[in-house]
Amino acid sequence: MAGGEEGRPRPPEASPPRAPPETALGEAEREAGGGSSRRLPPPRLPRLGLALALVAALLAAKYYRDSEVARRQETALKSLGNEGLFLFASLDTNNDLYISPEEFKPIAEKLTGIAPVTGIEEEEILDPNGETLSIIAKFQPLLMDTMTKSKDGFLGISHIALSGLRNWTAPASPLSLMFAQQFKAFLPPKNKLELADPWWVIPSELNIFTGYLPNNRFYPPAPKGKEVIIHKLLSMFHPRPFVKTRFAPQGAVACIQAVAEIHAEFQLNEPPDFPFWFSPAQFTGYVVLSKDSSHVREFKLFVPNNRSLNVDMEWLYGALESSNMEVDIGYLPQMELESLGPSVPSVIHDENGNVIDSRDSEGEPIQFIFEEITWQREISWEEAAGKLEVAMYPFKKVSYLPFTEAFERAKSESKLVHSILLWGALDDQSCSGRTLRETVLESSPILAFLNESFISTWSLVKELEELQVSIQENEVNSKLADLHLEKYNFPVEIMICLPNGTVVHHINANYFLDITSMKPEEAESSIFSFSASFEDPSTATYLQFLKEGLQRAKPFLQA
Incomplete structure (x- = not known):
């Protein structure tokens, strides 16, 4: 169809009118029944066929035009360089390769010095006479x-x-x-x-x-x-x-x-x-x-x-x-x-409802007296902060005690310490423990097992380094910190410890995430294997790590 003029479809309005299919069929039957030897004319291209042909032609034209535009866009974007391309991508929020006026607004405001209007944006209108x-x-x-x-x-x-x-x-x-x-x-x-x-x-x-x-x-x-x-x-x-x-x-x-x-x-x-x-x-x-x-x-x-x-x-x-x-x-x-x-x-209104000045007769601001609240x-x-932390971080359904307090509690309850040592905090926006807290540490089997069998704690490396050098203040706590830091590797180390601080089992978070992202057959050569009892390999592997820690601790606890 793209070869010459005669192959081009005519626009719909130029097509000769024809009767509905039922009428055309009736005429053909009458001609055949009349004994005429004249051959019937070839059927005309249906309107749907014409429309489809027209659409195909338009799409071909659009494809050519879009390809040309895309080629020019690609050339223009390459000319921006890496930094320019990065800036363009940061402004092109809908990824359509165009910077709309709305997307350009922040830059325009910066260049012109005209700040955006930041008036009251609430859906409901505020009372201008409100407090x-x-x-x-x-x-x-x-x-x-x-x-x-x-x-x-x-x-x-x-x-x-x-x-x-x-x-x-x-x-x-x-x-x-x-x-x-x-x-x-x-x-x-x-x-x-x-x-x-x-x-x-x-x-x-x-x-x-x-x-x-x-x-x-x-x-x-x-x-x-x-x-x-x-x-x-x-x-x-x-x-x-x-x-x-x-x-x-x-x-x-x-x-x-x-x-x-x-x-x-x-x-x-x-x-x-x-x-x-x-x-x-x-x-x-x-x-x-x-x-x-x-x-x-x-x-x-x-x-x-x-x-x-x-x-x-x-x-x-x-x-x-x-x-x-x-x-x-x-x-x-x-x-x-x-x-x-x-x-x-x-x-301010007086007792009769009249508006009065905000200052008294001597020009001093009127002082408001508020009653004490009786709850x-x-x-x-x-208690309130604790409830909010659990809502924000479900992994805190397990109590994570301060470092030294955890070992004291473990000693009194004859339990092991499940300890996480991090470069950045576990319960805020720092990145080092983010994946752990959003996966295995929130899973129901892990929460139940930790609550039953361990005393849990997490600590910052910086804090344990400070504790490590305070040997003159508290030799026991300094030793606990020293035993932890000996096993630490960036960014997060998970440890199972005896109440005296001895680390009986540990694994780096990066290694843990690597092996749990493997396919089961790839993980057979690792020190961990996937359990069939849980669909989630991360949960199964972490649970196995905890159980192995308990097994390794038995000889020490029985001694």
Whole structure:
């Protein structure tokens, strides 16, 4: 059909009219019955055939045009170079090889200096006469000396990669005025009115099956619904908070005491620099507000600073996301938001309902007196925080005790210690234990076996190194730390120990993940074999590791 003019189909409107199939058939039968020797004319091409032929021609033309466009696009993209191609890909969020006006908006705002409108984005209209409260942001920058790998430069380019981190020395908005009604997002649903019964303020949308979000992004998506208040609060620290983190668990969980635990991260760099992700361990806090959210008595949100390391950092130093990624961890002394006082009315009425001035006759601001709250029911902060941790991290259905306390408990209960030693924390956004906690440590058989047969603990390498050198303060604890560090290999080592600290069995997490990703026939040569009792090879292998630890410990326990 592509050869010459006569092969081209005519457009539908040029086709001669013809009768419906039933009529055409009747005419043919009459001619045949009349004894005419005249041959019937060949049947005309049906309209459907013409339409299909036309579509085929159009597709051929479109294919040629698209191929030419694709060739030109490929040439243009290659001319950008690796860095330019990376920037283009980070803006092309729908991967259609075009930068739409909406996708280009962040760059346009940066170039023009015109900030986006960040007005009230809640679905419901806020009462302009509602109560307001002042929120203050307190921030002390990351202590660069606590970075274990990159403080002295990495591959000669860390000074550029860390520019966003080094320049972040103060909160973006030290003070913000907010409506009490905006905190309605933290009120419990109607079926979650019991103390310590957690609910998800922002549900986590990621798990091991959905995978993680990409690293090559600079600008967070527009917050929606209950994300708006959290985004607004976190924007006081930095203009680019991501309420939906790249890694599970995402979101925010709360329970009535009232306590909340929020996971979020910040993008510190902008083009043309490569992305730098700053992920605090978690945000923990509380809010005291009325049931109709018209009044907020207290609010505080902070990054816990009771551990030696509480921030995970990841950044790209090249255009290829998978191979050019560097990670580090560090310590952040202070990152918190706090209300300066209870929310107060924007408009003051007298006893007759008339609006009066906010100052008295002498010009002094009117002082509000708030009654003391008498709680009918309450639970402790520790209990509430524990419930939230289990909701956010199901692996905590097993109690993980502090390092030295675990060995004391094991001695008193005549049990072994199941210990995990990590470069980064197991129960925050650091990367080193992420896969373990989201797979085997959450599985029901492992949870049951650990609760029955072991005392569990996890520790940071940095903390045990500090404990190791404190031999003059406590020789026993120093020895426990020494025995652990002897067996440690980066990034995570899993150990089975006697109550005196002797390690009877251990396995590196990377090796464990390697053998459990093998096909069963490939794993036959390894020291572990897959059990037929569980479909999940990771669970079966971890269970076998624990049982083998118990077997190896028997001679020591019987001695």
